[in-house]
Amino acid sequence: MDATLLDTEWIWHPDWEDRGSNTAGRFVHFRKFITLEDVPSSEVKIQITADTKYQLYVNSMLIHTGPVKGDQHLWFYDELDIQPFLKPGRNHIAVRVLRFFHATKWATSFPRLPIPGLFVRTPGGQGLGLQSDGSWQAALDESTKLRIDQREDDFLHLYEDVDASKQRELSWVPAKPLGLPKSHGLAPPWVLSPRMIPFQTGESVGLEAIQNIKTGSSHHLELQGFHHLTAMLQFRFQRPDAAGSSIRITYSESYEDEPRFIPYLRCKGDRTDTSKKLLGPQDQYTFAGHAGAQAASSLAYNADAADAETFAPLHFRTFRFLTLDIDVVPDSDLIMSGLEITTTNYPLNVRGNFSVPSHPEEATYQTAWANSVRTLTNCMYDCYEDCPFYEQLQYAMDVRSSCLFTYAASGDDRMARQAIIQLHNGYRPGVGLLASRGPAHQLQIIPHFSLFWICTVADHFQHAGDATFTRQFLSTCDGILEAFARRIDPALGIVASDAAAVSSFWDFVDWTEEWRPMGIPPAARRTGYQTFTSFLYAYTLRAAAEVLAKLGRPSVAEEYLERAESAVRGTRAYCRVRNVFTDGLASTADHDQDFSQHNQIWAVLSGAVSGAEARDLLAHSILGVSTGTKTSGTFTKPSMAISFYTLRALSMAGGSLYDSAFHEFWNPWRSQLAQNLTTWCEDEQTTMSTQSQSLSQWVTELNDALFIQPNDEIALKAAEEQVDPSLVVKINHNVYTYDQFKPGLQYARSTTTSIQDKFSIILAWENPEKPDGVVAVLSKWRVKDKATGKETEKTNVILWEVKWIDGKRKLTGQTEVEAV
Structure with missing residues (x-):
């Protein structure tokens, strides 16, 4: 960090309390007046940042929203020229x-430090007295809550509930310098750095105004954009005479049926099917009328605040559809004078293109290319984001795909460099792994994602050839690879699941329907091994070895190649039935569910098979060519989010496989275009309506959510949303109501861990008139006592009774015969 940055104080409101009820944080206003005889003829630069987000205004003009999100390792500031204003x-x-409160679980997407603060500095000795100090004034915003009450929002908590009538004047006080230590090895907690990526760009995509909303009326409007947007919004109204009218804005990506599990499992089809609902997170604004004019004018966020009342959320919003619900009090008209929508995206200069000029579907491919570029740019804001509507988090696996597409589309590597650094900052030496995402307020570890980060480092070196940049990460790469090496079973030569960390790590692989809700192959839980882990480990070793060889470390590169070959030997010996790879150990494989395309693809990518053997394997598992290598079951298919690796494997196998599969491969994306998507979804389940999910799939998913997966919040949410209060559970001769079932579930989860060995559908009756019915299941599972470690095997036959209630499937009855 530049030492001169320590010369400037951080400031804050003297009466601030970093907590509050029913809100994820609060707003604080700051202002300063300066008098100039003449405007300087040269640039007037300021360096500015705040914890957590800020907007800078000069003479009622919005200059910038920042900073780029950071964390305790790296906190960004912006350098802005305010001379033109x-x-x-x-x-x-x-x-x-x-400011998001620090000591809460809210707003996972926005890291913040224990102390709030505002930092303003004039670099290079420029005057004007703009630096942050006690001459600034501060006022608390008493009108706005950052909503934590919405089921549609599990991550962001930046949607605003504003009651402007609650604050008719502001109490301005001198800002308090924080007086943080700056010597003897001590410094403010923010490790300041200039931003690493360019400023966002945008363009106006305005809509026509709504005129003359009459007295005492309610209005519901549904507005559709040309495509999916990330944009800043400003709703402008003539300031009403009286307070109390309100506007509620719902942000939606699609018209949809009632979700199966809010906010994660949606029931979407044609995105523009207006016979369905628009659902999503909401902002709400209650008007102050003329009584609020003084407070609004003192803020100077709008030059015409005395005559106009404006609602402008601080952070961008993501949507394709806007629903406006406007309620007007009886004693005041409400006149809407404008809705300004300004897109905001990373300034990606797209220089690449894609064309199949001789193909009859060339126009379809061009639309698909446009959707692909739009998906990428809408996921580029402060960092690579997955995804802007739900999480706005930078996940290591997703980053690799985003970086590769960015290189191909534009050659730009600035956000890629930032992403590599930010994820590297999340390294935990104690476990030898990165956080799965970063920056983020809550730590999450998905072991596989650390390997994908190494691949991203290797990709960047191949793209940019920057040895100096790459070398700084090599020790961390080695530490991660060593963490996986420690998990290798010496008898088998493959990577075992880390039993000691099973409760705190998430061994996620992919969002396939068969592996929901946790995205983990059933074989992993049952056998203690994931073939995918060994394949990805070997693949990553080979990628790292190639970089090390070019950086002058041939002996380490050779060691990595030997370790990779050892891992794939183990998979060939212990994770294969005939010529097909299983998801876990072959010796205990369930031939009905333990085969996936994933492991055939990664067998090729990791070097476990090659040449004609690889082509036969992919032809059988992906293209459906019969080779007699597998006698039962089907192959679990990858989600669209990681299908990139399918194409890489087809290409790597050689021959004509890639060309013969290419056009058919894009059928899922053609289906999305047919459903009027303008950006891509990550899996086919989000294109599926409620009725198209089989009852057996729904029951399997609910069983896992309630009893097997480790997250108690997911289980409780499933019990509240997918189990009807009329539930009756019968276990042998005992009968339980819903009110007994729910605390019983919580107690069981708190004292035991359940491992599902088999969940097999025996019989199913699905109602031909609506999507409910009865499913009979054979369940074999193990229950491990958390206190004693004792493990008990159980076998049950369970009858699941499901009814269609208020547009949703609900569990209404369970009859269990439990073998003792």
């Missing part, structure tokens, strides 16, 4: 700061 005479500098 200054004027002779009195100038009003205003900063609006959003």
